[in-house]
Amino acid sequence: MRCVIARFPFDLTKSGVLEKMKGVKPEPVTGDSVIIGRRTYPVKQVGEVVTRQDRRDFSAAEVIRAMTQLGFTCRTLPVEPAPAPAPALTPLQRAAAALGTPVSA
Numbered sequence: 001m002r003c004v005i006a007r008f009p010f011d012l013t014k015s016g017v018l019e020k021m022k023g024v025k026p027e028p029v030t031g032d033s034v035i036i037g038r039r040t041y042p043v044k045q046v047g048e049v050v051t052r053q054d055r056r057d058f059s060a061a062e063v064i065r066a067m068t069q070l071g072f073t074c075r076t077l078p079v080e081p082a083p084a085p086a087p088a089l090t091p092l093q094r095a096a097a098a099l100g101t102p103v104s105a
Contacts, residue, residue: 003066005051006058012050014070020049032060035073043067043074 003010021036024045032043044055047063064074089097096103 001069003069005047005062005066006053010051012066012070017050017070021046024049032064032074032076034067
């Protein structure tokens with residue numbers, strides 16, 4: 001299948017990707033990933049091995065699109081919501097906290 005990654009066309013096949021990734025040790029996954037065989041690889045590692053380009057030259061989305069079209073399972077990390085802000089303290093509570101004494105009700 002013809003895929004364009006970093007503005008370069010590649011003729012990729014599922015068996016070709018499996019062959020290239022055979023014997024490649026997966027790096028720790030910290031973001032998007034692709035399951036190839038029984039191993040889970042970071043998307044950028046797969047793109048680098050398959051295209052022989054530097055990881056900075058292509059986006060993870062390009063590799064995910066190509067691997068999905070070839071039939072591989074791709075996973076993206078869910079975006080975690082920002083932590084809720086701490087409740088605002090009243091001036092009395094701030095003073096008590098600075099003195100290290102609890103505030104009586």
